[in-house]
Amino acid sequence: MVDGGMSTEEVASTYFTSQRYVDQRLALAKVSPRLHEVYAQDGMTLAMLEAFTAHPDHARQEQVWDAVERSHYREPWRIRNMLTETTVAASDKRALFVGIEAYMAAGGQMLPRYLFDDDEDGWLKDVSLLDRLVAEKLKVVADEVAAEGWKWITVDLELPYGHDHGLRAITGAFAELTRKEQRQREKLREEQERLETEYADYDELPDDIDQRLGEIEKQLDAFERRPAVYDPAEIAIAGVFITVDEDGALARVTGLDMADAGFRPTVANYLGRITKPRILQAVHEALGEEKVRLIDHLKKDDMAREAERLLADTGWLPEPLRLVAEAPAAETSAGQNGDDVALPEFFADDDDGAADEATGDPTPLIAAE
Numbered sequence: 001m002v003d004g005g006m007s008t009e010e011v012a013s014t015y016f017t018s019q020r021y022v023d024q025r026l027a028l029a030k031v032s033p034r035l036h037e038v039y040a041q042d043g044m045t046l047a048m049l050e051a052f053t054a055h056p057d058h059a060r061q062e063q064v065w066d067a068v069e070r071s072h073y074r075e076p077w078r079i080r081n082m083l084t085e086t087t088v089a090a091s092d093k094r095a096l097f098v099g100i101e102a103y104m105a106a107g108g109q110m111l112p113r114y115l116f117d118d119d120e121d122g123w124l125k126d127v128s129l130l131d132r133l134v135a136e137k138l139k140v141v142a143d144e145v146a147a148e149g150w151k152w153i154t155v156d157l158e159l160p161y162g163h164d165h166g167l168r169a170i171t172g173a174f175a176e177l178t179r180k181e182q183r184q185r186e187k188l189r190e191e192q193e194r195l196e197t198e199y200a201d202y203d204e205l206p207d208d209i210d211q212r213l214g215e216i217e218k219q220l221d222a223f224e225r226r227p228a229v230y231d232p233a234e235i236a237i238a239g240v241f242i243t244v245d246e247d248g249a250l251a252r253v254t255g256l257d258m259a260d261a262g263f264r265p266t267v268a269n270y271l272g273r274i275t276k277p278r279i280l281q282a283v284h285e286a287l288g289e290e291k292v293r294l295i296d297h298l299k300k301d302d303m304a305r306e307a308e309r310l311l312a313d314t315g316w317l318p319e320p321l322r323l324v325a326e327a328p329a330a331e332t333s334a335g336q337n338g339d340d341v342a343l344p345e346f347f348a349d350d351d352d353g354a355a356d357e358a359t360g361d362p363t364p365l366i367a368a369e
Helices: 008-014 019-029 033-040 046-054 058-069 076-083 093-098 100-105 127-146 179-198 207-224 276-287 289-295 300-311
Strands: 152-155 167-169 238-244 250-257
Touching: 019 046, 033 046, 033 058, 046 058, 046 076, 058 076, 093 100, 093 127, 093 238, 100 127, 127 152, 127 238, 179 207, 276 289, 276 300, 289 300
Parallel strands: 152 238
Antiparallel strands: 167 250, 238 250
16 A cells, blocks of 8 residues: 555554554564564564564664574564664764754764654664764864863763862852843743643643743753853863763863862871871872882871972872862862962871861862762
8 A cells, every 4th residue: 555655644544543553564564574484484573573673674684683593582672782783872972962963964874763662763874974973073162162271171972980080170150141041031931830830730741832841941951051150260270071971961070180289298288187007008109119118117207208208299189189079169279389278177187196287377178078
């Protein structure tokens, strides 16, 4: 009937069934004749045959069947994964970041939509094109961020574990909304409240209303996620990590290099406040066991002074200052050298008596808990 010119909608109406059901039967009919023969001889289940509709190429379908036929792993999901292993799911963060429309406009192709899963969004065939589009879009963002004057920028689709080691987040302030933006936000909130009230008794929202509420939510969220404004003095010593989160949204994290911010471990600001074992641990982390043996026999005061000398140019930081966890919003000041930067009081655990009071009254650094 379809070959005769009827649409799937007309066929569905003729047989009093859904268009989706007709589309599914047509997809099954396009599977390799060889696999249909296997199914007819009870060599595979209907669910397995449905899985082969994930890829339209008969040669690829038969190649996957030859592989699974010899194994004990014939689950439909495994067949689908094998058929699509050289493609990228439309739900992948790369696809979400670039957008299907932009990918298609650049000449990208999609596999036919898998019709036997309501959550299936499709598969992108040209992975190299997608990766190029991701890189190009990230470069545009990086160029924009670089123009802000940050000391360094790191751009990566997947930031490695520990990428923020030795850094600490800095806090910016959101720019005030203009009057036009305030009016726009208020109108969106009013429309959102009106629609939610009007359709409060509906078990299921109409598609157009559901779509509109989603658009409103995104626009309101954009107001809350507008870029922060940072102190130029902090920008000059801090950097930015740029990546893409699992939802395909651009993720930007600012970090402050505490060593460049002026902190150096000294007797006054740190080493004089901690125990001998922790002094030795610091030297070991920064310089290794050989340097530890140079001072492990010294008394506490002498050990702290010698450790200050050894650690002076290593860039070593106490562990709490290495974290990039969210810190309370507060000002952070750094002097010209390490003596002008104070540490939180919880560092003080001197085993030889009360810690000496730190000289001066600098603004304390904020360490993540």
